[in-house]
Amino acid sequence: MTSDLHTGPLGIDAEYKEGYDPGLLFPMPRHEGRNAVGLGSGRTWIGHDLWTGYEFSWLNAKGRPSVAVLSIAVDAGSTNIVESKSMKLYLNGFAQTRFASADEVSRRLQEDLDRAFGAPVTLTLMNLDQLATGMALGAAKCLDELDVEIVSYQRDPSLLARKSTGRAQEQVEAEVEELLVSHLFRSLCPVTAQPDWASIFVHYQGAPINHEGLLAYLISYREHQAFHETTIERIYEDIWQTCKPSVLAVSGRFLRRGGLDINPFRTSSVQKADGLALGTRLARQ
Numbered sequence: 001m002t003s004d005l006h007t008g009p010l011g012i013d014a015e016y017k018e019g020y021d022p023g024l025l026f027p028m029p030r031h032e033g034r035n036a037v038g039l040g041s042g043r044t045w046i047g048h049d050l051w052t053g054y055e056f057s058w059l060n061a062k063g064r065p066s067v068a069v070l071s072i073a074v075d076a077g078s079t080n081i082v083e084s085k086s087m088k089l090y091l092n093g094f095a096q097t098r099f100a101s102a103d104e105v106s107r108r109l110q111e112d113l114d115r116a117f118g119a120p121v122t123l124t125l126m127n128l129d130q131l132a133t134g135m136a137l138g139a140a141k142c143l144d145e146l147d148v149e150i151v152s153y154q155r156d157p158s159l160l161a162r163k164s165t166g167r168a169q170e171q172v173e174a175e176v177e178e179l180l181v182s183h184l185f186r187s188l189c190p191v192t193a194q195p196d197w198a199s200i201f202v203h204y205q206g207a208p209i210n211h212e213g214l215l216a217y218l219i220s221y222r223e224h225q226a227f228h229e230t231t232i233e234r235i236y237e238d239i240w241q242t243c244k245p246s247v248l249a250v251s252g253r254f255l256r257r258g259g260l261d262i263n264p265f266r267t268s269s270v271q272k273a274d275g276l277a278l279g280t281r282l283a284r285q
Helices: 030-036 086-091 104-116 213-225 228-243
Strands: 028-031 047-057 065-075 078-084 122-126 176-188 195-206 246-253 260-267
Touching: 028 030, 030 078, 030 228, 047 078, 047 086, 065 104, 078 086, 078 104, 086 260, 104 122, 104 195, 176 213, 195 228, 228 246
Parallel strands: none
Antiparallel strands: 028 078, 047 065, 047 260, 065 122, 176 195, 195 246, 246 260
16 A cells, blocks of 8 residues: 555654754655545545644753643645654754744744645644643544444445435435544554554534444444544545535544654534644543
């Protein structure tokens, strides 16, 4: 799957070097990852990828360490993604580098990341007391206790279906709005085959989606290899094409690795850029 992808330092032994070096960032054209999973050039979504760096530090002018949580929001229409290991190597380079002020740190980050992603990013340095304690899940219906038999652990969109009324195959119930979540999601890195764990949120309006089929579909990614961003885009597109909702939003809340997590959010409507898109954390994050 990944023979045509240029993946930079991912899967290669690399030392964490001291010292700020923007050359460590490794941009990857979004179209390469999308083509690798059959998404092509057409897009039915808008959205962003939210990166959170929990282990970000630098030295002030006197050599005293400063720490912050770094939030980076990247538009889904940007030219590139950045390979995650290269981002970790780049951010680690700040740890033993002196800067005159936090403003200088923000300015360097902004310039480097805008260039790497090929589009302006929204960047925030948060004090530790600003960090949210968690996402309110009261409105979300969890699918994880449904009694489903799983027979496929490779992506299988044929498992998705609208909920039938029983009167006729093509007839379904009146349009509904639901926020659904599963915490059982796992996929694999396409380079290292390491597991990527996540909670997946699906917020839609339209004919009711079969819950058992949706859960089985999400579990079918368990041995599927793809990057976080294209995984969420693939889930979005499969639901959009098969279940044909009038409005759809999909968010992947992936667990951090090396102090860095990536949380892609894709939606058909800017009005749905609600709690799924915010930088709050789940319990496992």
